Amino acid sequence: MAGNSAFELVSERGWRRGLGNLLDNEFGSWWKTSLWWIQTLIWVGVIGFMLSAVVFGAKESIDTVVTIYCVFAGLFPAVAVVIVMQDAVVGEKQTGTAAWVLSKPASRPAFILSKLAADSVGVLVTMVILPGIVAYALMWFGTGSQLDPLAFLEGLAVIWLFQLFFLAFTLMLGTFFNNRGPVIGIPLALLFFQQYLIGLIPPTNYLLPWTLVVPLNNQTDAMVPHLLLGQPIGSYLQLFLIAAEIVIFVLIALWRFEREEF
């Protein structure tokens, strides 16, 4: 390059090439725009409102409140996760910004991983932690029972895992399709129909995240309420398998995106 002796060249190589810059950009799209506070406002509002109704209106017991919280904190933000993530890859493919970014010295894995990292953290903070803090306070003041903060954090971590499952799944689909329909439709269908699938094929209970947050047909307790209440859980197999699936979705996304043509 001519005339650039005043500059310090980027030293990242291989799959990390461009990662730092892309991470800055992706984190910036959460924290330097209105996205973070809009998402926070929505989920603090939705979860706070529903919990307030249960805690102060119906005056349910802490066990019931926790169970209801898990359903709201798990299922509803997952819809937003799908909507945010479909835009991450398909949106950029459609607008042409992906092709522009990849015409720079940026590796394709860096492009995918930067989105995964920034959106995972964005979801964690705005859809899990901040609404979780509000929910914790509401449960404490509403029922008079203070939950163990560490146990509560464990529960939030599993709620985050639930969201990550849909985040990684949508990210993967975005690398296969060029239009938004299937990238939104398939994860949302899975989100709401997984309980029927588990009913049809019971072993899929270990492969699908439904029973992390929602009790199955009122017969099987969900995992997160137990964690939030500081109760022991039977097996970590489901957690391990869901985490493994997330890794597999990401690996498939990386493989597919490497073959994408722009």
Add this chain to the structure above:
Amino acid sequence: MGDFVIQTQGLSKTYKQTNALQSLDLAVHHNSIFGFLGPNGAGKTTTIKLMLGLIRPTAGSATIFGMDSVRQSVDIRARTGYLPQEPHFYEHMTARQTLRFTARFFFKGPQKALEERIDEMLDLVDLADKADRQIKSFSGGERQRLGIAQAQVNYPDLLILDEPAASLDPLGRRDMLEVMSKLRKYTTIFYSTHILDDVQRVSDTVVILNKGKLVAQGPIEELLAGSEGVIYIVHLKGDVEGAASLVQSQPWVSGIKTGQHNDETTWQVSVSDPAVAEAQLLKLLVNGPVLVTEFHRKQYELEDIFIQVIEGGQNGRK
């Protein structure tokens, strides 16, 4: 290898049943301005995307700076600036943020030098007063100018411009050609366009593609000389038949095409030895029974050559 920035060998790309590019062989010298011409759908953008590793060849290969476009595409792009045909940027960013984002793919710092380079680029494309406006409010021409700026922010050794003048007004086009001419001493410029006048003004080498095939390639002077050889245009009045016999009998004359307009006859004299023709043709005529009203060597416009090779189906190289 060392003399060429770009080399392609049998480079081909097929989409399902469509041959977008068929066995392209190119060689682009250092510090040249290489014009890449062809009608819509000729395969120009496909070639550029293959060179940048945005798509993979079906057959053949491309090497840029001696590096393979498939296996070493990131390293190639580290030394290249690229303006896409329709530049798409993040709409929420400002022009300055876009240039900063682009520059950070190449340079870690120092911040002061980066900001100075960004200001320099904004000045170059006359966007300094709009630097902090979001791109979603930019016109097509402003986006194109920003595209030109971001393509140059890294001091590229190779600048690839896909239809750089497409959205520019005449003044913008003129400025862009000036910038290209200035950059020649630092960089090699490979650009596709359909504006033949621009190519004729700044390019030193030209390639014409049609339906995915290379149909003409060569230095601009050679292409402008035409494929018909050297022709002299003569306008004359008087006894043209006698003069024609005299001219036709010369061993260096290969043919005369005659046209008539009012009382004036026009000849297109094809010659096999331009040097002898230049010295003797006019002399022969002025000493004869005709009045020569005009005499010049036929000059081709690139547009003539372009139409000739595209419509004439010339599939060989110049």
